[in-house]
């Protein structure tokens with residue numbers, strides 16, 4: 001029979017039902033937060049003169065001893081039949097300090113307790129994801145600085161469009177990750193409020209100082225509505241969205257890298273350290289790492305979907321459905337943290353095939369826009385210039401040559417406005433380096449821009465203060481009074 005709620009029950013729970021409704025296997029990872037929250041709650045009860053200061057000290061000492069014990073022997077959970085982490089900690093406290101432990105739950109509910117533990121834990125997990133994001137950004141920026149000048153084909157509709165620099169390609173993903181980081185930071189700030197003192201649903205009946213309690217646990221303030229405090233899980237969905245969007249970014253990056261590493265493109269080479277072979281085909285070298293990043297985005301998107309559906313239609317306030325929140329949210333956040341770390345390893349193990357990138361960037365008429373622009377610079381309206389350049393492309397395709405190779409006679413016929421360009425000047429104007437260099441507008445792909453951007457990112461990442469709250473909450477908790 002549960003020590004937490006057995007009083008009004010005559011019958012014993014069915015063992016299969018107990019196992020079904022228990023959550024220790026998932027919420028055991030909240031133990032540090034549960035203990036920190038309980039220590040703070042004991043302090044608050046003492047300050048409200050609900051328990052004696054000495055009693056609060058004994059409770060705190062017992063809880064700290066349990067923390068030390070769990071730190072040393074995490075296997076203790078496996079032997080426990082406790083319903084959840086709150087049950088686990090309280091019954092362990094009882095065996096340590098006896099009946100005094102029975103005072104700790106005064107004015108508190110597992111509903112405000114789990115809401116508090118979860119927020120505290122997500123804060124730590126969020127900070128770890130923040131670090132993983134920054135490490136991946138650093139890896140990308142470092143590689144981008146190396147290939148800031150390197151031309152490669154740029155695509156729209158997966159058709160060659162205009163050349164870009166490889167550094168520009170990489171920094172595009174740094175931008176995406178930066179927005180993921182902003183979203184993470186904003187979500188963490190928004191959820192950093194303390195539900196403790198909300199009780200089961202209506203607020204505690206004891207005069208605890210919730211502001212002080214919030215401060216002690218590192219929250220910015222207490223929640224303002226107890227019904228909302230015990231039932232809100234939008235912070236879990238918000239973090240899962242952040243994770244899902246970040247995984248979508250990793251998935252798109254993976255897709256690009258998989259294509260770039262293919263025999264068809266051969267723009268990058270994957271080192272052996274991050275490649276796998278085929279059990280059948282001896283020649284194969286497969287990009288499994290990138291494929292897994294792409295694949296794992298599916299489960300994170302699924303977790304976000306589940307977290308939203310979980311909340312839909314739930315009446316206020318707490319409902320046991322909400323117990324499903326943690327497994328989903330942890331899976332999403334653990335996955336994105338792990339994937340970010342692996343993505344950084346992958347980035348450190350790819351190398352651009354510079355000769356191949358440069359050669360291919362010169363092919364496929366991706367300088368046709370610049371031919372039209374040359375006409376525009378000579379005073380021709382863009383629509384007409386576009387038409388004329390299109391005719392020139394068609395002629396080049398018929399001859400099986402690139403625009404650069406078009407003979408002077410053909411140019412004189414098709415492009416009389418450009419007769420002043422001799423062969424060398426014609427090639428120079430349409431060269432990939434000229435095409436790239438022209439795009440030095442803010443946000444453009446010109447090597448000078450990309451070099452400056454890589455340097456800006458390096459400085460920014462170097463001076464960046466990590467998102468807070470990486471340390472375990474137990475050690476930060478202070479004494480009462």
Ligand code: ARG
Nearest residue numbers: 023084110111114320322323
């Ligand atoms: N294990 C529960 C959860 O994760 C804790 C809260 C239980 N509250 C209750 N009234 N049964 O949601």
